[in-house]
Amino acid sequence: MKKYVVYKRVSTAEQGRSGLGLEAQERDIQLFLEGFSDVPFEIVSSFVDVLSGGNNDRPELKKAIDLAKKEDAELLVAKLDRLSRKVSFIASLMDDPKLSIRVAQMPYADKFQLHIYAALAEQERDFISARTKAALAEAKRRGKQLGGLRDKTMKRNEVVKADAQRRAEKLRGAILPMKEAGMSLRAIADELNTLDIPTARNGKWTAMQVKRTLERLDTSNILRQTP
Template sequence: MIKYVLYFRVSTKRQGESGLGLAAQKRDINLFLENYSSTPYEVLQEFTDVESGANSDRPELHKAIKLAKAEKAVLLVSKLDRLSRKVSFIASLLDDKKLDFKVAQMPTADKFQLHIYAALAEQERDFISTRTKAALAEAKAKGKRLGGLRDKTNERNKVRRKQAENEAQKLSGILLPMVATHSLQAMADTLNNAGLRTARGAEYKPMTVKRVIDRLGM
C-alpha cells in the first residue's frame, strides 16, 4: 500500500481563514489521488503552513518531510511552489534519497522535469523584478516625480484590488465546480450567457476568468 503525507501552504492569514487557497489545493490533491495514484493508498497526515514560499524555515513542512521519511511515504503537494519558490530548496529535496514527493498538477513529472520547472519559474520571477527596477530607474532618469505619483497609484491599485477581490468572491460559487472540468472559454461563456459582466461592464474573456481563478487560489 502506498502512503501519502499531504502538505498545504497559503501565503497569508486571510487565505488560510477563507479556505479558498486551501480548497483549491485539496481539490487538486484529491484529483491526483483518484486518477493517478496506485491503489490502495493511505493518507497518513496533513500539514498546513501559513507562510511565504520564499521562507524555507516552515515548521509544518519540516514535520511533513520528517514523517514522510520515517514512514517511507510520498510527500504530496498540489503545486511545486507550495513547497518553495526557491529552486535551491527544491533541488535539495530532489537530492534527498530518503524523500519521495509528488506534485498533483504534474502527476507524471520526474525529478529532472520538476527541477527544470522550478528553475524556469525562479528565472521568470527574477526577470519580472529586474524589469520593474529598470522601469523605475528610467522614470527617475526622465525627472518624473515618483513619490506623490506612486502614492496616488498605490491608492488606486488598492481600490482596484478590492473590487477585483469582491468580484472573485461573488463568482466563486459558480466557478469552483467548473474549474476541474471546463475550459477557460467555456467558463467565460457560462458567465456571459448568465448575463454577468465584469466590474467595468465588459463581457468575460478567458484571461479575465483566469485572473478571477488565480485570485481565488483555485
C-alpha cells in the same frame, strides 16, 4: 499500498483563516488522487503552513517530511512552489534519498523534470522583478506617457518583442543544457511538451519554435558581450 503525506502552504494569515488558496490546493490534490494515483492509497496525514515560500524554516513542512520518511510515503503537494520558491531548497529535498516528492499538477514528472521546472520558475520571478523595476525607473525618468498613434504602435511592437525575449530568457536554463547535450530541435521540443511548458500562445512546441528561441538567446549573448 501507496501512502501519501499531504502538505499545503499559503502565504498570509488572512489566507490561512479564509481558506483562500487552500481550497484550490485541495482540489488539485483530490484530482491527482482520483485520476493519477496508484490504488489503493492512504493519506497518512496532512500538514498546512501559513508562511511565505521564501521562508524555508516552516515547522509543518518539517513535520510532513519527517513523517513521509518514517512511513515510507510520498510527500504530496499541489504545486512545486508550495514546497519553496527557492530552487536551491527544492534541490536539497530532491537530493534526500529517503524522501519521495509528488506534485499533483505534474503527476508524471520525475526529479530531473521537477528541478528544471523549479529553475525556470525562479528565473521568471527574477526577470519579472527586474523588468518591473526597470519599467518604474523609465516611467519616472520620462515623467509622462508618450502620445500619438505612431508612438502607440512602436510601443506595442516593443512590448511584443520584449515579451518574446522574456520568454526565451525564462527558458534559457532548460533549453541550453539540452542543446549542449546534443539533443535535436525536435527532441528539445518534445521534452518541453512533456514538461507541460507552453509556448507563448499556450500551444505545443515545434522544432521551429525551439530554433527561434535559441536564436533569441544567441542574440542576447551577443548583446551582453558588446562593450
